[in-house]
Amino acid sequence: MLTMRQSPFDLFERLEQQMATAERIPQAEVIDGDGAYTVRLELPGVERDSIDVKATDRTLMVSAERKGAADADNQQPALLSEFRTGTWSRSFRFSTGLDRDQLKASYRDGILEITAGKAISHTSVTVNVEI
Structure with a gap:
């Protein structure tokens, strides 16, 4: 409900502030x-050192942080900045297990590419029946 002291523009500004501090989810393929x-x-704009890739049996987790220009040393804050900064994270669960020894990651031109080998799993087991 709007009051006489609150305009719709104030609501949009508050929404924009909340979105600026929310955790980001990067686009994936x-x-x-x-x-x-x-x-x-x-x-985009993430430094290689801030990227963290972790793998468990069937899950791959990626997190990264993009710092703003004001976070750098001897930088004055921007008069206007629409760059998205903050922490990004994403996790993926796969139907088959991951071979963590074959996990490779490369980062180029703002695209992180991770290759995770599939673990060899035996779905059936033969059991001898004793008399």
Whole structure:
């Protein structure tokens, strides 16, 4: 409900402030290859050192942080900045297990590409019946 002291523009400004502080979810592309999964994430402006890739049996987790220009040393704050800064994270769960020894990641031109080999799992087991 709007009061006499509150305009719709104030509501939009508050919404913009909330969105600026919210955690980001990067755009992704997942490819299911013959022997490996390939995951590509858009992480523009993120420094390579701030990217963290972790894998468990069937889950791949990626997090990164993009710092603003004001965070850098000896930089004056921008008069206007529409760059998105903050922490980004994303996780993926796969139908087959991941071979963590075959996990590779590369970062170029704002695109993080992760290749995760599929683990060899045996779905059936033969059991001898004793008399």
